[in-house]
Amino acid sequence: STKLVELRCLSESTGCRILGKAEFLSPGGCQKDRVARQIIDEAEAAGLLKPGATIVEGTSGSTGISLCLAAAARGYKVHVVMPDDQAAEKVQLLRRFGATVELVRPASISSPEHYVNVARRHAASLNSQSEGGGLALFADQFENPANFNAHYLGTGPELWSQCDGRLDAFVMSAGTGGTLAGVGRFLKEQSADTKVCLADVQGSALYSKVASGVLYAPEQEEKSIRRHRADTIAEGIGNDRLTANLAMGLQEHNGGHLGIDAAVRVSDQEALQMAHHLLAHEGLFLGSSAAVNCAAAVKMARKLTPGSVVATILCDSGQRQLTKFYNEAAWAEYGLVAPTHHEASDLSFIS
Template sequence: MSLSDHPKAYGTAALTAAFVAGILVTLGFKDLYPELEDQYQRRRRRRKPRQSSSTESRRSSFFWGPVQLEDHESESSSAGSTAADNIRDGIVDGIEGCIGNTPLVKLRSLSEATGRTILAKAEFLNGAGGSPKDRVALHMIEVAEEQGLLVPGRGDTIYEGTVGSTGISLATLARARGYRAHICMPNDQAVEKSTLLHHLGATVERVTPAPITSPEHFVNLARTRALEHTASSTTASRGFFADQFESHANYQAHIKTTGPEILRQTGGNIDAFVAGAGTGGTISGVAKYLKDSAKLTRLRVVLADPQGSGLYNKVRHGVMYAPTEREGTRRRQQVDTIVEGVGINRITENFEAGRELIDDAVRVTDEQACRMARWLVEHDGIFVGSSSAVNCVAAVATALTLPRDSVVVTMLCDSGTRHLSKFWKQIGEMGLEEGNDDEEGAQRESESDLLSAIGLKSQR
């Protein structure tokens, strides 16, 4: 008897065959046609995100494999946004996109030595000029562009007086945005900084250190050069004086970026913020954001100040100089120290912006800074410059005044590669790099040795 004589049996057999065929298609289609799968996925990635219907999702899962859950709400919110797509794919728009969102690194050896958590913002990983000045330089340029003081492609030149890092950041970003850079700096700064500026295409003037009241002071000279450019130019180009010491765009850059990043990375669990001050933009901007905007009222803000700088006395005693000091007695005008980038003997607009929010200050000697820099290399594998070492000494000193398990955040400003001919040369001359490989194989110093080296006592 044939199946045609039994319609019910015929229908059952047809459904069974269709079901088996469906299973074979589902399990085997990708194996039979892998190149089609690849083509489909490439096309799918190129398409902008869009919210697919439940029918489309079921159809896709039937032909291409198991269902994958997707966040269509976030996709739809970024639909049509090229910038959002690029960020998600790890692409940033130009060198400016490499600035900010630096890691917050736990300094294990310092945390172990103090019994408190010491975290450091790795600003030397900023991708433009490799320092926190990247943030400042970018914001100053953006503000100048908004005000029409800088116009890309017009032939404008950015002028600045700097001891190094701000100039490097400005020189990098100037080229990226269609400008030139002219940097004036003291001739007692590490020569590798001016060499780097030259290779970045900047014009560099190394000048003899002079009082801030002198027209020959590197900051005043940069201002003069900018005015001369604008006055004498036979084209539409202009000279723009960035004025990092007094420009409010400096500390505002840290209110806008650094402060919010620290808050997010710590979840608000931070007991102290420690930083040095050259222009004063970093400590003022971060303090204003964390204390005023984020309302971390219990937060202690501590200034890290090198020897010879007047800011320690200003914070501690309300006056710039101690009774035993007087103007004109120092070896150099800025500060009598080998430390570069922090320390100053005048109150800038940027420092004044956050001065009332600074709770305390720690004075750091050159020897302490040198020993700390070497310690970080030996125990944490971190190679930084002089200002970072000053910050870390002050962070340890601050941590010891706080209860156990407190959290202290500081800044690692730039790499030690910018300080080879001066700061790290001094470390070598002190003999701190000798005897690292003894018979026991670079034996780690005890925690108490750190505190002894930098002249501090354990308060465990």
């Protein structure tokens, strides 16, 4: 169980209690630790892993890091395929933790060279060397229901208990969608009145999917997308497709279960400003995904009555993003300007 902390400067400004579950304090540095353990547990239970097998995954980095730690405890090897434009710290950590790292150029999921498709082929190739397989497991975090299960069975119940059964809104960004869908499903089963809100980044099509039922990003029309997955400085969130895990959180795809029922957009500039604001006033050094979540929590809180309780996930630390999200030299590429100082209760930088 990770701690739940109040973000006082956000609470004071909005008149709501804004809480963050500190998943960045997990051993692997984010909530993906839960997913990695659940994937391995379910694979072992199904007899899909032989002793000394290799776990293969396509990842922007965080899930790979968590898999390295979980695999080491179980005697498995890890092979990670990731886009070559992610923060250098993640590659260094993966290699330090014993993973074989294969870097590929960013590509559309429809391309055989997309990092997930490359990982899938590598796992299949390893398994073809043994009758009956078992030499490799394709972790498949985007489509594997173990991702959803980790949060439905773990993170959601923890959060509900920590809030003493009173939570008006849960806000979370989505890459695989497992955290948002899993936590959201559990919370809706406890209280149908709890809002479950997607925080989406620029260049991603998920906001439109929740808001209007159609996967679409304005940047597609403007032909300004620079990379296929999401045109944002934030890593590991945003998507241009509906994953199996996110679909489990959408009523029209999951058999009618209540789930995600709201969405807000957060710009890179808002996320960058929020990250520096929380560092200055809360002493929290958070990564881009957590900054997006906190900015979205403020937007959601403004829509609720005073005194409402809003929770989000502080899913990553800034320590793995010094060369990108916290690197002034990288900001211009994404059209960002240096953040300005605001007093603790001044959130005028959030639209």
